Amino acid sequence: MERKKLIDRLPVWLRVSVYFTIIIVAAYIAVVVPALDSISFYFGIALLLSFLFLKAEGKPLTSLGFVPACATDWKNFFRGLLIGLLALLTSAGLTIWLNSGRLVFTGRADPIYLLILIFIHLWSSFAQEFTYRGYPFQRLLKSYGLWVGQLAITLPFAIMHLKLNTSITWQQFLMTWLTTGLGSLLYGLCYLKTGKLVLSIGLHMGWNLAQALVPRSPGENKTMLFTLVQNARDYHPLNVLLPYIGVTAILMLFIWRSKTWQANEKSSNS
Incomplete structure (x- = not known):
């Protein structure tokens, strides 16, 4: 006591x-x-x-809401997974088109490697959502409200994505803060709509899994499934950033306005 x-x-x-x-x-x-x-x-x-x-x-x-407890939770997880996959594929498709590239199937769809990749991204997404949208986000949300809770988490989320790299410039840091910050807001919105982390875990996993399978830039021009054929002179970073921002913004608006998600009682999570 x-x-x-x-x-x-x-x-x-x-x-x-x-x-x-x-x-x-x-x-x-x-x-x-x-x-x-x-x-x-x-x-x-x-x-x-x-x-x-x-x-x-x-x-x-368990008050943090990371354990699926009913059929609705599992539906939200798989809906999030599908939405995350489709959102990244849309963003990647726009990026490749804007940069005048094309994907070539490698013909090496190793099912064992794919299963390992699925497990890795499930674990990674679960760990990140628990760490950032778990205790700290939920306590800030309860005590200081939506905007403080959402915005405050974007900074540590960005720092950890940089892996404490002290050699980056301020411009690179701000760009990372912008991109990871939008993702943080999106995943936080998933919690706000459902009162649990299950939807955000599924969406985070779907996004990262698709990102690992579909190359979008010369720096990641080959994955297990595809090779990106592209003239490096035609590549522009804004053609990666703008589709990402646009797709993420539309996705946030869709989740915020949608009646699909059944919010659970948040009193049990506070």
Whole structure:
């Protein structure tokens, strides 16, 4: 009881700051000890921190809404997966067309490798959504409202996508913050509409899985399924950025306006 009172006396912004500070310190440790540099390591830190904070607040881990508990949750996961796949494919198709490229099928659709890829992206998407849209996002949302909750998470989400790369320019950092920030807002919106992380996990997985299979630029010109044939002189980064922004914006509007998602009672997650 005393520990719960102590945690309750700490402002939410301080709890979230401690949470991300420890994760960032862990990331620096992983730079020094490369064997630790994995999504499992970061997830383990986030899981432990979430457990300790929630236990002190008298709440279970499951209150974060990451466990499918009914048929609606599973429907939302698979709907999110399909939407994520289609959204990335649309963005990639526009990018390739604008850059005067074309895809050539490699003929090497290895089903075992594809299953491994599916598992990797399921695990990665689950770990990221738990870490960023779990405890910190939900506590900020409850205490400070929608805009603070959504915008505050975009910064640590961008930092971790940069893998603590100190050699990047401010322009590169701001571009990463913009692109990953839009994704963070999209995944946060999924939670706002359903009260659970299941939809965002599915959408995140679908997007990343399609991204791993469909090359969009000369730097990623070959995947297991396709080779991108393109004149490098015709490539322009804006032709990657603008379709991404447009598709993401349309997707956010669709999810926000759609009546498809059945929101669960958020009182159990607060």
